[in-house]
Amino acid sequence: MGIRTPARTVAIRWWATLAVTTVVLSSAGLAPAGARANDGAAAVPASGPTIATYPVPTADARLDSLVRGPDGNLWFAESKGWKLGRITASGSITEFGVVPDGGSTGPTELVSGDDGYLYFLTDTSTRLRRATTGGVVEPMAGYNNAQGGYLTAGRGRGVWSSKLGPSDAVLRVWVDPSTNATTGWQLPTSYGTPTPMAVAADGALWYGDARDHLRRVDDIHPDLGGTERSYPAQWVNPNYDTTSLAFGADGALWATGYSPGQVFTTAEGGAIGRFDGTRLVSWMLPPLAAGTEPVPLSLVLGPDGALWWAEREGVGRIAPDGTMSRARIAPWAPREIAFGPDGRLWFIDTGANRVGAITIDEHLFPPRQVPRTVKLRKAAGGWAKGRVVAEAGCRAGKVVAYAKARKGKPRRIGAGKANARGKFAVRLRKRTAGKVFVKVKASSPSAGLRCLAARSRAR
Numbered sequence: 420m421g422i423r424t425p426a427r428t429v430a431i432r433w434w435a436t437l438a439v440t441t442v443v444l445s446s447a448g449l450a451p452a453g454a455r456a457n458d459g460a461a462a463v464p465a466s467g468p469t470i471a472t473y474p475v476p477t478a479d480a481r482l483d484s485l486v487r488g489p490d491g492n493l494w495f496a497e498s499k500g501w502k503l504g505r506i507t508a509s510g511s512i513t514e515f516g517v518v519p520d521g522g523s524t525g526p527t528e529l530v531s532g533d534d535g536y537l538y539f540l541t542d543t544s545t546r547l548r549r550a551t552t553g554g555v556v557e558p559m560a561g562y563n564n565a566q567g568g569y570l571t572a573g574r575g576r577g578v579w580s581s582k583l584g585p586s587d588a589v590l591r592v593w594v595d596p597s598t599n600a601t602t603g604w605q606l607p608t609s610y611g612t613p614t615p616m617a618v619a620a621d622g623a624l625w626y627g628d629a630r631d632h633l634r635r636v637d638d639i640h641p642d643l644g645g646t647e648r649s650y651p652a653q654w655v656n657p658n659y660d661t662t663s664l665a666f667g668a669d670g671a672l673w674a675t676g677y678s679p680g681q682v683f684t685t686a687e688g689g690a691i692g693r694f695d696g697t698r699l700v701s702w703m704l705p706p707l708a709a710g711t712e713p714v715p716l717s718l719v720l721g722p723d724g725a726l727w728w729a730e731r732e733g734v735g736r737i738a739p740d741g742t743m744s745r746a747r748i749a750p751w752a753p754r755e756i757a758f759g760p761d762g763r764l765w766f767i768d769t770g771a772n773r774v775g776a777i778t779i780d781e782h783l784f785p786p787r788q789v790p791r792t793v794k795l796r797k798a799a800g801g802w803a804k805g806r807v808v809a810e811a812g813c814r815a816g817k818v819v820a821y822a823k824a825r826k827g828k829p830r831r832i833g834a835g836k837a838n839a840r841g842k843f844a845v846r847l848r849k850r851t852a853g854k855v856f857v858k859v860k861a862s863s864p865s866a867g868l869r870c871l872a873a874r875s876r877a878r
Contacts, residue, residue, distance in 0.1 A: 494529060538572070655692075668739050788871055
């Protein structure tokens with residue numbers, strides 16, 4: 420039976436402290452923008468996006484991973500609570516206990532397999548286990564004097580896993596249905612700290628390492644293993660490591676990266692990158708707020724065809740056309756994200772011990788509003804000529820000319836359209852003795868951009 424937990428619903432007052440950043444990136448034409456979030460007051464504007472959060476029944480569970488399971492529900496790992504949690508779209512949470520087997524930490528690195536199982540690590544990441552969507556946990560394999568690093572679902576069965584120390588390696592692990600025994604193979608090569616993984620549409624594994632490379636592994640044969648190729652992956656900041664990988668709607672491999680820090684330093688910085696087949700092209704993410712480093716991770720492909728990621732106190736999105744939007748959702752600090760069956764963007768907040776869901780609509784990333792001015796240079800000889808002044812994406816638009824009478828409302832006497840440079844020439848139907856002015860109407864070239872209306876002086 421699920422444990423029904425109360426939801427906290429927060430409408431985001433983005434207008435209170437709007438954080439908007441615009442950057443044009445030469446390779447992809449990206450234009451990031453962000454919005455400030457606020458922990459809800461009683462009265463909130465209707466235009467703000469909505470976040471609902473659900474407290475986890477186990478106190479201080481230390482939430483680790485979030486995935487959409489084979490059953491369509493959201494599942495999360497509780498590394499300190501020694502449980503797996505399941506949450507439905509309505510917010511009903513059920514927890515399933517996991518029995519320790521010698522290690523000090525519970526479930527981590529939870530992934531949803533193509534074969535209907537959930538896979539995860541336990542016991543200080545030295546053991547690999549799997550669970551059914553009914554919460555039945557089954558042991559699989561130990562790492563023998565090493566730790567598991569990252570997991571990702573393999574095509575059709577089992578998982579890919581990285582192994583850390585004494586020699587780093589990448590493994591392919593699954594259960595043989597004929598013997599019910601764990602089997603698989605390990606790559607003969609080993610590299611420095613194999614990092615997050617992603618599986619391509621053709622079944623090949625891609626992963627990064629701490630030596631500035633991306634590596635592709637082809638799953639050739641269940642018994643013979645795979646072949647590996649290596650590609651340089653230098654981030655815009657050489658101190659960055661790859662922190663998550665995902666394939667976009669365009670089939671390209673995308674990544675997030677930041678500087679992980681050392682024993683006495685914290686993670687900092689952040690960038691988004693795209694691997695074009697030969698090299699990684701990346702762009703820095705500016706902070707959404709002063710003193711808050713982006714630190715992006717948990718890159719996922721959304722149902723809208725865009726790539727989404729979590730970052731410190733925020734979420735980000737890059738659309739197929741390259742438009743980037745980012746929103747600050749403090750006080751929530753998402754660690755991992757996943758899309759639910761309800762279309763909301765779900766996240767876990769380890770510090771708050773909550774699972775949250777963000778409503779995806781036009782209010783999450785409010786459109787950037789661009790002011791325009793209209794300069795009427797000439798209003799004679801049957802023509803009104805001038806120019807709309809704004810940034811390139813907002814110059815063109817419908818221009819309407821009006822005759823300004825001494826009494827009564829202005830009368831429309833012509834209409835035209837400005838060109839890409841903003842210049843216009845409107846033919847006037849009738850010219851009276853009064854003055855003429857022009858207006859350019861508001862427009863929305865894209866979901867993230869609104870070009871404001873403007874009016875010229877009368878001539």
